[in-house]
Amino acid sequence: MSTQQLPVVVIGAGPAGLAAAAHLTERGIEPLVLEAGDGAGAAVREWSHVRLFSTWGEVVDPAAEKLLAPTGWTRPDPATYPSGGDWADLYLQPLADVLGDRVRLGATVTGVSRAGRDRIVDADRETQPFVVHVEYADGREERVFARAVIDASGTWATPSPAGGSGLPALGEKAAADRITYRVPDLKDPAVRVRYAGKRTAVIGSGASAFTALAYLADLAKSDDGAGTKGVWILRRGISGSTFGGGEADQLPARGALGLAAKAAVDDGHADAVTGFRTEAIERDADGRLVLVGEDGRRLDAVDEVIVLTGFRPDLTFLDELRLGLDERLQAPVDLAPLIDPNQHSCGTVYPHGHRELSHPEQGIYLVGMKSYGRAPTFLAMTGYEQVRSVAAAIAGDLDSADRVELTLPETGVCGGAGLFDAPDTQQTNGGGCCAPAPQLIQLGAPATVAAAAEKAPAGGCCG
Incomplete structure (x- = not known):
């Protein structure tokens, strides 16, 4: 043929x-x-x-x-x-x-x-x-x-699961009614009520996680969002590269994402939990979710979980x-x-x-x-x-x-996803091109968020 x-x-x-x-x-x-x-x-x-x-x-x-x-x-x-x-x-x-x-x-x-x-x-x-x-x-x-x-x-x-081993955490499937693997649309009234006034864990460290944190912070500051709180779950520690390239990013909107996430933490709308790799997701007596780490740590209960691990x-x-x-x-x-x-x-x-x-x-x-x-x-x-x-x-x-010719915008970020347990100093030193820890800038419009098609899931080196 x-x-x-x-x-x-x-x-x-x-x-x-x-x-x-x-x-x-x-x-x-x-x-x-x-x-x-x-x-x-x-x-x-x-x-x-x-x-x-x-x-x-x-x-x-x-x-x-x-x-x-x-x-x-x-x-x-x-x-x-x-x-x-x-x-x-x-x-x-x-x-x-x-x-x-x-x-x-x-x-x-x-x-x-x-x-x-x-x-x-x-x-x-x-x-x-x-x-x-x-x-x-x-x-x-x-x-x-x-x-x-x-x-x-x-x-x-095919989003990746919450489990730190790359497999679903124990209990993750059973808790599916309170877990999403997408950035929620908080402008949708039905979705908004799900998160308003609630305590929500965001698992991930890339642009999608930045976006979710920024959205939750905006909700917390709104009239119907009192009591909204984010809990940012990171598998690594926080370093100068955690929040992305900031003002050094040649894609300004991408840099602004990290700065918005930093503001969410700095302003108290989200707490950061570092070095935490999820092993299990359990329910407490009230039906809320408790994240359990590989090291045995048990976090305070949350109402919802947003998994953005790539x-x-x-x-x-x-x-x-x-x-x-x-x-x-x-x-x-x-x-x-x-x-x-x-x-x-x-x-x-x-x-x-x-x-x-x-x-x-x-x-x-x-x-x-x-x-x-x-x-x-x-x-x-x-x-x-x-x-x-x-x-x-x-x-x-x-x-x-x-004849392949392509010039991509530089990120200003060092370290990428980093070595598995690299000390934070390895994430911030030695590249020569890296920006210092980014400073907050004012966004002229609602937080610009990273699309899935501009693939930058958690752990990204340029997202």
Whole structure:
């Protein structure tokens, strides 16, 4: 079976997936985008209340903008910050509309393999097309043949648990009615009443945790929020890098997030508990939750828990493919050293493209947030450059594919996620580029928060 006339299947109609489709279309290659949700950017819409820390100028792909231009579409003010809802409504949905029937909704990919070849078969493997098993919302099943597969399904659906070992804490599942793994929308009256006047634990140390702390502090200062209190649970101690890059961050809104979290602690709206790794979540006699640490510490009871400890990739539907993934980060082996938070301190991610994203199974690429595996601090502009390079490689234009040029904003943060139990001094010294402990600045608008698509979960080196 010849593969050159087959489409390239793109899994996910989010920012990276739709950008991949735009680049493929520009090169005359037919894409087929399979989206499990009921609309473009379905995952983005789940955090529609969250404002990105990147501007419109940084979250619109150039090939996508070119595809949209004939429709009369114009990019919003490039200096302003969209919310997740803005991004989905004003950019992702129009882009999906332009792609038309190249985008299928309600289409969940449940497996990817080589036609007639399971994982262990070598014979003629690379000459066989990919076969993608799809289950539709109406119950239909289909197998789609493809010349290549670009997995841009992201990590939103698989948040990491509260447990310090990477496994759910004992009792975590039983306490699900009082735990959320998302930044709550406190403008929603039904959600607001859940947290108003309550004591809430926030587990995590990245931009999402900063956001939740800032939101809770704003609630505590409001007329209906008296008594609202945050308890910030950190696995490490507090150092100069804890609150991010502050004014040294070249993404000002990202820096402001950390400063807002610092203000929440300084102003008494949140207490910080350091060096705490959650082992169990128990209920007291009143039904409130008690967090128990690996060291035996038991914290005062809380009413709610917000777990923001990052995300991890779902690799189950790729089991029949031969992937080359780093054993720790679950990112492509050639990309992992460039993004490893145990190694990174300051600066930017080295520009990368199809070569770093390749696998022993030729023709399969994990892009966007999923390409980072469990590593944090992913930016949309990184994903756009990834898919540009991958589309060029699929088209056979290796000169363009290898010409990867990307300059990311520096964070001003040292230490990354740090070594497992590194003393705080190791988090603040030795980088030469690091800002001192950030000082509070006044935010001109409600706290600008980090979107999941600008991936910066807890423990991030740049988030």
